Amino acid sequence: MPQFTDILFFGLAGLVLLFGLLTVANPFSRNPVTSAMFLVLTIVSLAGLYVLLHAFFLAAIQVLVYAGAVMVLFLFVIMLLDLKEEEHRRLKSGILAVGSLAVVAFVGILLTTLLKAKPTASAVAGRLVEGDTVKLGTLLFENWLLPFEILSVLLLVAMVGVILLTKKDLK
Amino acid sequence: MEFLQYLSPATQFVLFSALKIFAVFGVVMTAVAYAVLVERKVSAWIQNRVGPNRTAPFFINYLPVIGPFLVRLGIFQPMADGLKFLLKEDFTPNYVRKVYFWIAPAITVIPALMTVAVIPFGSTLGTEKMVIADLNVGILYTFGIVSLGVYGIVLAGYGSNSKYPFLGSIRSSAQMISYEIAMGMSVIPIFLLAGSLNLGDIIRYQAEHGWMILKQPVAFVIFLIAAFAETNRLPFDLPESESELVGGYHTEYSSMKFALFFLGEYANMIASSAMMVTLFCGGWTLPFVTALSTPSSSILIGLLHIGVFFAKMALFMILFIWVRWMLPRFRYDQLMDIGWRRFIPAALINIVVTALVVAFLHD
């Protein structure tokens, strides 16, 4: 008999795939806002998968940062640009070919990595850790301090870039 | 309680969770209804009026003294309001984007009602913890769900396809995200002191070391003001400032769809009051009374804890309502100025000072 968590896993994984598909190829609507909203749903379902993997902190952050911040930015950009012509645009065959090539390449890389890694139950069980906040904080400050500091520089660069782009007129 | 031992632990867990969910849901709904009444009564008293005092069901005349008294208090007003919302015409204009127009109220109300899940509204009743979900990420769950509330407002404005709602929703979402930063930063000193994100642990810390409001007054002030901005209440109610934008993002809504926005606003108020009680005012504990600050197996004391929690929460609700009728509205540039140029540096300094104090004074 399958466990309840397994049912949830397959349910959520199915939802992620469905919403992801609806984000890029929605047969009912070509509205960019609809795509953005389905992306939000994809992100939230992914957070559910993280919970099932015991990555509770990551799940909360996924909702807080991606669904709550990045996607709000996306919505703002869509409304800012007022993308009306996007609804009428047709797919060009060249773009379609390049796009599908990229998808095939990505799936290929993913499959070969997975096959090489052979993620069997026992291999994963040996490294079973709870993704709680305390462990993450300890790891971050004891093992990964340098990447963490570099990340702050990255954020600084992004901040400067944003201001330069939007405040061009100011000296 | 004999039959409980025949159930498996999993069934018991689901059963008790369902009971708690329905109890909390019922309490929040009632609290929303009566918060509206209190709002109207308080505004009436502040403005030297009487407020709702004549809604009465037909049987009330048979009660001698108490009947007219309840009517004068307006006890039946929320029921009449709720019924009226249901019976009004639910109009969907033909210029709106129908799907978004319909789901926006639902998206507003669902996160608002889900934020209460992690709040410990009591210690224990018997052996059952009085919290719907005792999550270790605690407050991050709340912040995550609250941040999803923005979509309801953005989509309401976008779906209405009309100028006032659009302007209102853009203003509102920019305001909410601006104050989310200040809110998120203001609570970090609490975790520096308590060493956990779990709200139960934070209450335990406060029971032992004293309330956070005394240790972190700056954090409390920032959180309180940010909570006003997050719930779009005066003095931060620019999204629906009636003199500029009519009703903001719910201008085009009618009937129960409008009521759902209203419910969302009040549910957010309740959730942030509960959060402030939990984070800063010791949750269900009372200082100086040992029996009331430790979990107990006695049902009576368990109920008392719940009572203490709701009393504290009611005080914060009254503060929310009181402020609304006392202060004028901010201008939009002032609002952004407070959020970005005042609160963020203040919260950062607060974090650094707390970290230094913890490091050198070994608090």
Add this chain to the structure above:
Amino acid sequence: MVFFKYSLQDPKLHLPQAGYEAKVKKMDSQLNQYLPVLMLLLVTSGFAVSTLIISVAAGKLGRRTKTKDIPYECGMLPEGEGNSRMSVKFYLVALLFVLFDIEVVFMYPWAVTYKKLLETDATLALGGMLSFMFILLVGYVYALKKRAFDWKS
């Protein structure tokens, strides 16, 4: 189906490890706490959907008139699009929000482990975060100087 096997959290499947079963049990107790969240989600969405349906079913049926179908603009006849373009300032606010949000997110694990880190390495605990904050403060001051938070102009 080899890909999905590792998602099964059944301890009997795995190699017995020291304290492994106890660990799984402790972890699952936290996972179990998310079940009420799912239940609450179902209850609240059920409530929201049923209210929307009941409202239409129970509400008064009115006539659809021409004036009712005009967007409300205080009696003026609306001109142009309902959703006009918005100011670029909102975009700036949203982007800065994302950046600061990421910064705040990194403070949570630090804050929670701070007392523990102090015992092992105090300079690392304090200095690590202070330097992180300082670099971001530079960005904040830059934004201030460039008047990114100025809404009057």
